[in-house]
Amino acid sequence: MDKNQPSSTFTDVDRDMMQRCLSLARKALGRTAPNPLVGAVIVQDRQIVGEGFHPGAGQPHAEVFALRAAGDRAQGATIYVNLEPCNHYGRTPPCSEALVAAQVAKVVVGMVDPDPRVSGGGIARLQAAGIEVVVGVEEADCRQLNEAFIHRILYQQPLGILKYAMTLDGKIATNNGHSAWITAELARNEVHQLRAACDAVIIGGNTLRKDNPQLTTRQTDAPQPLRVVMSLSLDLPEQAYLWQTTAAPTLVLTTVGAKPDFQQRLLAKGVKVVELAPLSPKEAMNYLYSLGLMSVLWECGGTLAASAISQGAVQKVLAFIAPKIIGGSMAPSPVGELGFTSMTQAIVLERLRWRSVGDDCLVEGYIPIEQKPTIELPQ
Numbered sequence: 444m445d446k447n448q449p450s451s452t453f454t455d456v457d458r459d460m461m462q463r464c465l466s467l468a469r470k471a472l473g474r475t476a477p478n479p480l481v482g483a484v485i486v487q488d489r490q491i492v493g494e495g496f497h498p499g500a501g502q503p504h505a506e507v508f509a510l511r512a513a514g515d516r517a518q519g520a521t522i523y524v525n526l527e528p529c530n531h532y533g534r535t536p537p538c539s540e541a542l543v544a545a546q547v548a549k550v551v552v553g554m555v556d557p558d559p560r561v562s563g564g565g566i567a568r569l570q571a572a573g574i575e576v577v578v579g580v581e582e583a584d585c586r587q588l589n590e591a592f593i594h595r596i597l598y599q600q601p602l603g604i605l606k607y608a609m610t611l612d613g614k615i616a617t618n619n620g621h622s623a624w625i626t627a628e629l630a631r632n633e634v635h636q637l638r639a640a641c642d643a644v645i646i647g648g649n650t651l652r653k654d655n656p657q658l659t660t661r662q663t664d665a666p667q668p669l670r671v672v673m674s675l676s677l678d679l680p681e682q683a684y685l686w687q688t689t690a691a692p693t694l695v696l697t698t699v700g701a702k703p704d705f706q707q708r709l710l711a712k713g714v715k716v717v718e719l720a721p722l723s724p725k726e727a728m729n730y731l732y733s734l735g736l737m738s739v740l741w742e743c744g745g746t747l748a749a750s751a752i753s754q755g756a757v758q759k760v761l762a763f764i765a766p767k768i769i770g771g772s773m774a775p776s777p778v779g780e781l782g783f784t785s786m787t788q789a790i791v792l793e794r795l796r797w798r799s800v801g802d803d804c805l806v807e808g809y810i811p812i813e814q815k816p817t818i819e820l821p822q
């Protein structure tokens with residue numbers, strides 16, 4: 444079967460059922476790393492007879508939950524799944540074998556799995572068993588949902604997302620550093636949802652000192668991201684919301700040998716401290732990748748943001764723009780010095796999307812790989 448099947452061959456039912464898969468998969472946002480978000484729906488005689496989603500690493504995959512729900516009704520049925528069924532033994536058995544054993548008649552796949560252990564293998568196994576396979580239904584939406592998983596597989600690094608809020612004249616704070624609140628409540632609520640979908644959120648020591656943020660989702664039933672502070676000197680306050688680790692876990696990344704006594708006080712509060720050499724956005728992302736994380740939200744100030752961009756730690760930008768003007772020649776901007784001297788050097792975001800969030804505006808875009816600056820900047 445041609446994996447690049449023309450979209451004209453897909454039916455409205457195919458599209459509706461794949462969107463149902465995506466809705467199911469989203470129920471596990473922020474909980475599956477390093478695994479992808481996957482939903483599955485089984486249809487028999489145009490009726491849904493079973494469905495499920497993957498709740499997290501080490502737990503059964505979406506297809507297994509759907510097959511359990513369908514029981515004998517899976518025989519001769521069509522199963523929809525937004526990601527190619529796996530064909531290898533990991534923490535759980537291969538889903539392709541479960542589908543073959545259940546004797547489904549047809550498998551409709553949203554996208555091929557980029558993981559080389561799977562890519563195409565699951566489809567081939569199903570076809571070898573005589574099961575009809577259709578690939579590419581709602582593929583763009585499927586890829587969007589699992590963009591962090593795809594990036595982690597392809598680049599061995601979490602997806603870095605730079606989020607900031609700024610005024611219409613490009614400021615993230617006043618001259619004296621006051622920054623609460625630039626955007627309105629609807630935009631702030633969206634940031635809370637964004638944190639729930641990410642595995643970690645990073646700030647620098649200066650942001651901690653000035654803002655004392657909580658960096659939580661403000662939702663008791665939502666997953667809380669790992670809160671990360673990068674600090675060269677560990678010149679950090681003794682009391683901070685981030686040291687309250689009952690709300691969410693906190694990790695401090697610092698340099699080798701920085702303030703051992705303060706490190707011990709943090710450890711006593713339940714804060715994890717890791718020394719990196721060198722301490723940089725690139726090394727921070729390498730370390731977070733080793734933890735199995737897929738998406739990292741940078742909520743830092745302009746200096747650290749510039750360093751993260753220059754070192755390839757940011758792939759996506761989310762800019763909230765408030766209809767406010769505060770002026771100030773010394774007021775900070777979202778991104779610090781990148782070393783550009785000509786407008787032709789400017790990073791031009793691609794795949795742009797604009798939308799209103801209440802009275803504020805959200806601009807979303809991606810940094811083209813070839814446009815990342817190559818300079819190394821101190822933090």
